[in-house]
Structure formats: structure tokens, C-alpha cells
Amino acid sequence: MTEAAPGRVARLLGFVRRWGLRLPPVVRDLLLPALLLLHILTTGAPPRELLVGVALTAGLALPLLWRRRAPRAVFGAVAAAAFVQWLMDVQLPADVALLVALYTVAASSGRRATLVAGAVAEGGALLACLRWTTEGAFLAPFVAVTATVVAAAVLGVNVRTTRAYLAALEERAARLEQQQDQQARLAVTEERTRITREMHDIVTHNLSVMVALTDAAVYAQHRSPDKATTAMLRISETGRQALTDMRRSLGILRTDEPDGERHPLPGIAQLAALAGQMCAAGLPTRVEVEGGHTHLPATAQLTVYRLVQEALTNTLKHTPAGTRARVRIRCSTETVTVDVTDTGPCPPRPGAAPSGHGIPGMRERSAAYGGTLRSGPLPGGGWGVHTRLFLDSGGTASA
Structure with missing residues (x-):
């Protein structure tokens, strides 16, 4: 009885304390x-x-x-x-x-x-x-x-x-x-910017190619029906490619989207196909790649591809017939240098205006790797786009 008394007192005090807190x-x-x-x-x-x-x-x-x-x-x-x-x-x-x-x-x-x-x-x-x-x-x-x-x-x-x-x-x-809320908002803003940039590059490029091929088909439908048919088939192929690129870009946001796995992001290896597409649209394009590129990260290769794609799209839209383009890629263990030149007229082009999304988007892509994009007329005639990407992301834009 005596040993149980302290326990009863403790329980009583606990009850009083809990009752008092209420x-x-x-x-x-x-x-x-x-x-x-x-x-x-x-x-x-x-x-x-x-x-x-x-x-x-x-x-x-x-x-x-x-x-x-x-x-x-x-x-x-x-x-x-x-x-x-x-x-x-x-x-x-x-x-x-x-x-x-x-x-x-x-x-x-x-x-x-x-x-x-x-x-x-x-x-x-x-x-x-x-x-x-x-x-x-x-x-x-x-x-x-x-x-x-x-x-x-x-x-x-x-x-x-x-x-x-x-x-x-x-x-x-x-x-x-x-x-955390601020970081989440920043992440959403960055993701929206990335999607906007990707959609601009995909839609602008493919629509420009389709418009050029459509003009060629209309011009050749009476004189050369076979060429008109070929142009129409290329228009269809370009449209399907645009849909695939859009699914690929949007598939990054969805874990249940299989296109991102079936269709890997484009890189330097796909520049030859891009050049062929531009040639079919009426812009003869030559691609030169110096140095091995297989070691480059996929994101860096995608950046190179989009830079070249946007530069060639601007050339296709804003230069007369007969213009030729040249793409030169120099790869090393630390940097990737991108040069896109053409033989078009030297005066400023509408596509290079700061109010558009093309040049600012190219500058943002280049700046993500510490590079500075230069776009303007060349001393010997023509137009050029130049940048250097630093793969270590710690370099400075000295290009």
C-alpha cells in the first residue's frame, strides 16, 4: 500500500496538470x-x-x-x-x-x-x-x-x-x-523560359522550312510535278518531325511520356540531317565538325544544335535565293566553338532584332555555358554567328 502511494500521487498530479492546461x-x-x-x-x-x-x-x-x-x-x-x-x-x-x-x-x-x-x-x-x-x-x-x-x-x-x-x-x-517558395517560383520561371525557348526554336525552324518547301512546290507543280511531289513529302516529313520534337521537349516534364526515351534529344550528330533539311528548303548548307564530340554532355550538344538551328533558320528567312551557309563546330575537352556563316547581304536583318526571341534565346543558351554570342556582318561579306561554350561552366566568355 505504501509503495503504491507515490504512483497514485504522480497520476493525480498529472491529471491535475492536464486538466489545468485545458x-x-x-x-x-x-x-x-x-x-x-x-x-x-x-x-x-x-x-x-x-x-x-x-x-x-x-x-x-x-x-x-x-x-x-x-x-x-x-x-x-x-x-x-x-x-x-x-x-x-x-x-x-x-x-x-x-x-x-x-x-x-x-x-x-x-x-x-x-x-x-x-x-x-x-x-x-x-x-x-x-x-x-x-x-x-x-x-x-x-x-x-x-x-x-x-x-x-x-x-x-x-x-x-x-x-x-x-x-x-x-x-x-x-x-x-x-x-523554398522563392526557389520553387524561380524554378517554375526558369522552366517556363526553357519551354518557351525550345518551342520557339522548334516552331520557327520547322515552319520556316515548311513555308520554303511550300513555295517551291507551288512553283514546280506545273513545270515539274515530280519535284512538287517531293517537296510536299518533305513538308509532311518536316511537320511530323516538328511534332516529334515538341513531344520530346514536353516529355521531359512528364514521367509517363515515352517519346523522350524513344527519341533522344538532338545533338551534334544530327547536324548533318539538319543541313540536309535546309538544303531541301533552298539553303545549301555545309557542316564541318572538328574533334570528337561523343564525350560532350547531352545538354551541351542540344545547346549546340539549337544554336545552329536558329542561326540557319534566320538565314533561311532573311536572305535571298542563292545564299549558302557554312557550319563549323570545333570540339575540345573543355570548350565547344560554334561558327555559322552565310553569303547573304550584310545589312542588319529583321531576324537579328533584339525584340524577337531568336537572338535573345541564343544569347541565353550561350550564357548558360559561360559564352558570349556575337552576331553581325562579316568583314568580307555575309553574316556570321559565333560563340564558345565552356564545358566546365566556370570559364569566362573570352571568345
């Missing part, structure tokens, strides 16, 4: 003054002593109702009431209110306020022990009361430290969430 703060603050006043009313003291006890208990306990709003002012009021009680030489259980007020100051104020409040409470403990302890029994009660004062102050400081730590964690979590 109550509103105002109700919890009201419980202690109500209990102290109820205790003094049930002592059965004479009327005069009862009146004094009730007045002093009210002065000690009732200010605790405002301890969360003004902890230091409440501590001052409770300390003043305790001093009046000491002057009147009245001992009351309500002295515990001074410890509660000290705890509140330590839990909500800084170190200086806590030290001042603790010193005041310790002074009160000293005065109380000097007046109310029996002769020869001063030390033990004073040590016990001092330990109680220190415990109340330390408990309040620990609560304040814990609150500050939790607040710092919440602020850090909110800041990390905000940073």
Missing part, C-alpha cells in the same frame, strides 16, 4: 487567489483578524490576475502588500503570491529585472525569517526560503529561454519555407 489563462490565474481567499475565510479566526487577513490576502493575491499583462508592476504591488503584512506582523499562506510574481517576472522580462525582483524577494525572505523564526532556528528556514526564491527565479528563466528558443525555431522554419 483551462483559459484567465481562469488559471483566478484559481490561486480564489483558493487563498477561500482558505482565509474558512480559518474561523475572530472577525477583526479575519478582516485583516482577507484584506492582506486580497492585496497579495488579486494582483496576480494581471501578471501576464504587467509582470513587473504586479510584482511591485505584491511586494508592497507583503511589506505591509510584515509591518503588521501577520503570517499568511498568501505569501506564495510573491514567488508566483517573481516567476512571472523571470519568465517574461530580462536579466536585470529578474535580478532586481530576486533581490527584493530575497530581502523579504530575510526580513520574514528575522521576525518569525524562533531563537536558534534562523539558518535552516532562511536556507529553505532562499532555495524557494532561487527555484522560482530559475524556473522562470528556463521558461523564458525555452520560449525564445521555440520562437527562433518557428522563425527559422518560416524563413526556410519562404526560401
Whole structure:
């Protein structure tokens, strides 16, 4: 029976604590003054002593109702009431209110306020022990009361430290969430830019080729029906290629899209087919590749392909018949140099205007590898596009 008693007491205290936490703060603050006043009313003291006890208990306990709003002012009021009680030489259980007020100051104020409040409470403990302890029994009660004062102050400081730590964690979590949201928005913006650039390159190139082939078919339909048929077949093939390229680019965004696996992204090896397509559209194109390119990353090869594709598309759209184009790719372990030249007229072309998506998109692709794109007329006539991609992504555009 004796061994089971501590367990029952612990369970009872746990139940009381959980029940108390469910109550509103105002109700919890009201419980202690109500209990102290109820205790003094049930002592059965004479009327005069009862009146004094009730007045002093009210002065000690009732200010605790405002301890969360003004902890230091409440501590001052409770300390003043305790001093009046000491002057009147009245001992009351309500002295515990001074410890509660000290705890509140330590839990909500800084170190200086806590030290001042603790010193005041310790002074009160000293005065109380000097007046109310029996002769020869001063030390033990004073040590016990001092330990109680220190415990109340330390408990309040620990609560304040814990609150500050939790607040710092919440602020850090909110800041990390905000940073994640910003990174997600940046990623979405970058992805939209990438898709826009890819769609521009695919649609502009293939439509330009289809328009050129359509003009050729219309021109040859009466004089050479066979050539017109061949041109129409190439138009159909170009359209299907455009659809495949679009599915390939959009398939990167979808895990259930099989075209990205069946049709790998184009690279330097596909430049020969691109040149053949341009030749069929009326722009004789020659491709020269120096150095091995099999070691190049797929993304770098795609960048080279798109740069060449856009440059040839601009040449096809903005140069007269008879223009020739030359593509020269020089590959090394660290860089890839891209030169696209043609024999067209030298004045500025509409396709090179900054307001379009072509040249800005080419500059963005080049800048992603540390390169700087140059586009303009050549000294000996014609137009040229030049850039150098740095595969280590740490070089500078010195090309």
C-alpha cells in the first residue's frame, strides 16, 4: 500500500496538470487567489483578524490576475502588500503570491529585472525569517526560503529561454519555407523560359522550312510535278518531325511520356540531317565538325544544335535565293566553338532584332555555358554567328 502511494500521487498530479492546461489563462490565474481567499475565510479566526487577513490576502493575491499583462508592476504591488503584512506582523499562506510574481517576472522580462525582483524577494525572505523564526532556528528556514526564491527565479528563466528558443525555431522554419517558395517560383520561371525557348526554336525552324518547301512546290507543280511531289513529302516529313520534337521537349516534364526515351534529344550528330533539311528548303548548307564530340554532355550538344538551328533558320528567312551557309563546330575537352556563316547581304536583318526571341534565346543558351554570342556582318561579306561554350561552366566568355 505504501509503495503504491507515490504512483497514485504522480497520476493525480498529472491529471491535475492536464486538466489545468485545458483551462483559459484567465481562469488559471483566478484559481490561486480564489483558493487563498477561500482558505482565509474558512480559518474561523475572530472577525477583526479575519478582516485583516482577507484584506492582506486580497492585496497579495488579486494582483496576480494581471501578471501576464504587467509582470513587473504586479510584482511591485505584491511586494508592497507583503511589506505591509510584515509591518503588521501577520503570517499568511498568501505569501506564495510573491514567488508566483517573481516567476512571472523571470519568465517574461530580462536579466536585470529578474535580478532586481530576486533581490527584493530575497530581502523579504530575510526580513520574514528575522521576525518569525524562533531563537536558534534562523539558518535552516532562511536556507529553505532562499532555495524557494532561487527555484522560482530559475524556473522562470528556463521558461523564458525555452520560449525564445521555440520562437527562433518557428522563425527559422518560416524563413526556410519562404526560401523554398522563392526557389520553387524561380524554378517554375526558369522552366517556363526553357519551354518557351525550345518551342520557339522548334516552331520557327520547322515552319520556316515548311513555308520554303511550300513555295517551291507551288512553283514546280506545273513545270515539274515530280519535284512538287517531293517537296510536299518533305513538308509532311518536316511537320511530323516538328511534332516529334515538341513531344520530346514536353516529355521531359512528364514521367509517363515515352517519346523522350524513344527519341533522344538532338545533338551534334544530327547536324548533318539538319543541313540536309535546309538544303531541301533552298539553303545549301555545309557542316564541318572538328574533334570528337561523343564525350560532350547531352545538354551541351542540344545547346549546340539549337544554336545552329536558329542561326540557319534566320538565314533561311532573311536572305535571298542563292545564299549558302557554312557550319563549323570545333570540339575540345573543355570548350565547344560554334561558327555559322552565310553569303547573304550584310545589312542588319529583321531576324537579328533584339525584340524577337531568336537572338535573345541564343544569347541565353550561350550564357548558360559561360559564352558570349556575337552576331553581325562579316568583314568580307555575309553574316556570321559565333560563340564558345565552356564545358566546365566556370570559364569566362573570352571568345
